[in-house]
Amino acid sequence: METYYEALPGLCKQSAIALGFFDGVHPGHQVVIGKAKEEALRLGVPCGVVTFKDHPRTLTKGRSPLLLTVIEQRLKLFEKMGVDFALVLTFSEELCRLSPVEYVEHMLVGSLGARSISVGPNHHFGKDAEGDTSLLNKLGKKNSFSVHVADMINVEGHEVSSSAIRELIMNNELEQAALLLSRPYTLYGTVVRGDQRGRLLGFPTANLAFNEIQVVPQRGVYVGLAKMGEKVVPSVINIGLRPTFQQEQGAPNADPGAPVNLALTVEAHLLDYKGDLYGQTMEIEFLSFLRAEQKFNGAEELKEQINKDILKARLYLSDHKIQTTERKETDKLHA
Structure with a gap:
């Protein structure tokens, strides 16, 4: 798997990408990335993940939540899933200033040639997290890429989320955390x-x-x-x-x-x-x-x-x- 740390123009001619921070790379995240892989195979293009080194909340709210996986772990898990490349962005003030439209059209389409974008149900992007899945669908029609929004995942009646897994670990409910995380x-x-x-x-x-x-x-x-x-x-x-x-x-x-x-x-x-x-x-x-x-x-x-x-x-x-x-x-x- 190739790893890039800057969204240079023309980095990839065409791609199918999954967007998200993906803390823990839990089953919900795996569905999003799995869909990007399916689309990459269908379109005959590379599959990529666009993620951030640090949690976006570090800049927007001044403090990151405790993490399930640091970037080194996430990259290993992406590679294990068969992802072709990862773009790891630093959540800088410059990036924060990009409007949702600029973020999608300059970075995802301009740099990565996105033909398919997969996200989770609560995905937000761009300045002040103003972009949502509804806007992403509109931008997809305008820029000729398909949009795939994954549903929330439940495991044995429990909704899977990074925050729920964090809480289980901090409460020493390790077996339950492993169940939702899909691994210890x-x-x-x-x-x-x-x-x-x-x-x-x-x-x-x-x-x-x-x-x-x-x-x-x-x-x-x-x-x-x-x-x-x-x-x-x-x-x-x-x-x-x-x-x-x-x-x-x-x-x-x-x-x-x-x-x-x-x-x-x-x-x-x-x-x-x-x-x-x-x-x-x-x-x-x-x-x-x-x-x-x-x-x-x-x-x-x-x-x-x-x-x-x-x-x-x-x-x-x-x-x-x-x-x-x-x-x-x-x-x-x-x-």
């Missing part, structure tokens, strides 16, 4: 060096540095998967402030009641895996919530609980027949 929720980032606390305890962890614009589940312990390229490794994931070691991070004679400035950490203990992960891009996939964050009476009590968490995680992975690359390699050795 993942957090995207880079493995960085931590304070080596896990290694000293005998449970080395990969500490994830991630964009804070992403939705993060509640503090606690989870069973999940760590994904690095083609590698998929079973993991026990901790989100929290490490309360057991709070006092140790203050001054030696600090008041026990004094507040300690601790940042939220996301770290994964990868089961049955050895290797240097520093600097690698990692996606942490959350499968199920194991327990809330707890404070223990010292390292030994914490180690005992971590062993229990690992056992629960292994049972979950076995019961749900979760396949990982590490498990496949182990199976080969015992074949």
Whole structure:
């Protein structure tokens, strides 16, 4: 898949495109993109997605909602769906000033040669989001492109939307979120060096540095998967402030009641895996919530609980027949 970051004149002679921010690339978004693919096949033209790097609300309302997917994840998902190209726009003040007509005629028709445009039912575009599907249909007749508006999608009686999925994740309803998302929720980032606390305890962890614009589940312990390229490794994931070691991070004679400035950490203990992960891009996939964050009476009590968490995680992975690359390699050795 080709990726472009500027709508240059004549970028594409003809195309069938899907328009939207597509946060999460959930089933509703997949219908929109799927229709663009159908149209591309029918017309014999490339299929493209036009999206934004940041949420449009960043400029219009000053603050973006927390995101289900950063742009790197969305691009991977578009490519997986068989999209030929993606145009990633920066939601600048200049772009904000384009009227709905200018946006469609200069950018979508002028740059991409749009012959078919697919959108969701609530799609708005142009200055102050004044353009809607009704105007898009009128512009389609004027500029000779077809317009396809997808219906809202329901999964098991639940309406699928990015906002509904965000709320489920923040409430730790991960299985329900995965149902509406069509896959488990993942957090995207880079493995960085931590304070080596896990290694000293005998449970080395990969500490994830991630964009804070992403939705993060509640503090606690989870069973999940760590994904690095083609590698998929079973993991026990901790989100929290490490309360057991709070006092140790203050001054030696600090008041026990004094507040300690601790940042939220996301770290994964990868089961049955050895290797240097520093600097690698990692996606942490959350499968199920194991327990809330707890404070223990010292390292030994914490180690005992971590062993229990690992056992629960292994049972979950076995019961749900979760396949990982590490498990496949182990199976080969015992074949």
